[in-house]
Amino acid sequence: MADVPHVWVVEDNDQNFDLVDFLLGDAGIEVSRAADKAGFERLLARGARADLVLLDINVPGTSGLELLAALKGDPRHAAVPAVALTAHAMLGDRERFLAAGCVGYIAKPIETGTFIDQVRGFLGRGGEESR
Numbered sequence: 593m594a595d596v597p598h599v600w601v602v603e604d605n606d607q608n609f610d611l612v613d614f615l616l617g618d619a620g621i622e623v624s625r626a627a628d629k630a631g632f633e634r635l636l637a638r639g640a641r642a643d644l645v646l647l648d649i650n651v652p653g654t655s656g657l658e659l660l661a662a663l664k665g666d667p668r669h670a671a672v673p674a675v676a677l678t679a680h681a682m683l684g685d686r687e688r689f690l691a692a693g694c695v696g697y698i699a700k701p702i703e704t705g706t707f708i709d710q711v712r713g714f715l716g717r718g719g720e721e722s723r
């Protein structure tokens with residue numbers, strides 16, 4: 593990829609974030625973190641670049657669905673694909689997030705062997721829409 597992709601990671605759990613950040617960084621992907629609603633709103637307000645948003649469902653003080661709505665309601669970021677990070681057992685959550693506009697989901701706990709391939713797949717879709 594000629595361009596370095598930039599991924600926002602919305603994740604309040606430090607251990608989960610550190611793993612995702614390590615895997616993305618190792619793959620040459622730039623990361624911005626939001627650990628809570630305020631952090632996510634700062635990224636939106638800054639107009640920070642995003643090629644993909646990885647969205648935790650359970651975020652203190654808010655919910656992944658609320659943050660997804662904020663993303664889709666911001667003209668500068670409405671077209672950025674969002675992918676839910678969901679626990680294996682939460683099948684109902686997956687359906688709700690897909691219905692709300694996520695392009696897919698990645699299961700937690702993160703599988704280190706397949707995570708980057710999954711991310712690249714979603715980045716490819718976003719690229720087709722925006723170029």
Ligand code: MN
Pocket residue numbers: 603604605648649650651652
């Ligand atoms: Mn969480």
